Amino acid sequence: MTRQVGGRGVRRRPTERSGRPIIEPHVIIDAALDILSTKGLKALTMAETARYLGVSSRAIYHHFPSREALLESTARHAQSKLPMPENTGDWRADLRRYRDDTFAWLDAYPSVLDIGLLEGVYVVSERMLQAQEIGLSIMGSIGYSPERAYLVYSEYVKWIAGTHMYLLRTPTGGDTQDLFDRVVVESHSAVSSSSNNYPLTAAAGTLSTNDAVEAGFDWLLDSLEHAAAARAHNAPPIIS
Structure with a gap:
């Protein structure tokens, strides 16, 4: 990067100070994201970030005064x-597309939600608010008032985050086979030899993760539509 100095030529930003490399903040953040992806939240410390970059911890603290700031x-x-939803008028397709885009974002930034969930460090960025505003407009197109739209949109986002965390995310540094998949397989195996005692479980068989995600999402969309219609006609809703 270059800049004019006193109108007499170009000075380059130094890459070292006192023989030590100068680390820009964006380089530190990229390193932190790599550590999150490969080692998980607990490994993301100031010392580990410094080791990752081959610098002293002082170089990290120069830009970020604490681990919380990092x-x-x-x-x-x-x-x-963050992906942005679209309100095209087809709310089912819009919510499904935004679900898939958010799954892809969570894949690209594994463990980033843990920063808020486990460390209590919450960020409300302008982009998040913009995405939420469009999401609320989609909920409004189903028939919800702004107040109710906010509640149901929040539940929609929680479903996406929870489903990704517990069904789709590969644990960092852990077994690639999902825990819940193992539970389903083991439970089906356990009842297969005594199907007379557990006829419904035996008849249900196993369900793939993708099938479970799609079935759960269809259930969520049907519930949103039914609840909006029920409120419009003063009928007892499935969800309020």
Whole structure:
């Protein structure tokens, strides 16, 4: 990067100070994201980030006065890449597309939600608010008032985050086979030899993760539609 100095030529930004490399904040954040992806949240410390970059911890503290500040900046950067929903008038397709885009974002930034869930470091960025505003407009097109739209949109987002975390995310540094898949397989295996005692479980068989995700999402969309219609006609809703 270059800049004019006193109108007499160009000065380059130094890459070293006192023989030590100068690390830019965005390089530190990229390193933090890599550590999150490969080692998980607990491994993301100031010392580990410094080791990753081959610098002293002082170089990290120069830009981020605490681990909390580093976590906040890391989460904010990840949020800058949040997908944006679209309100095309086909709310089912819009919510499904946004679900898939958000799954892809969570795949690209594994463990970033843990910053808020486990560390209590929450970031509300402008991009997140913009996405929420469009999401609320989609809920409004189903028939919800702004207040009710906010509640149901929040539940929709929680479903996406929870489903990804517990069904789709590969644990960092852990077994690639999902825990819940193993439970389903083991439970089906356990009842197969005594199907007379558990006829419904035996008849249900196993369900793939993708099938479970799609079935759960269809159930969520049907519930949103039914609840909106029920409120419009003063009928008892499935969800309020």
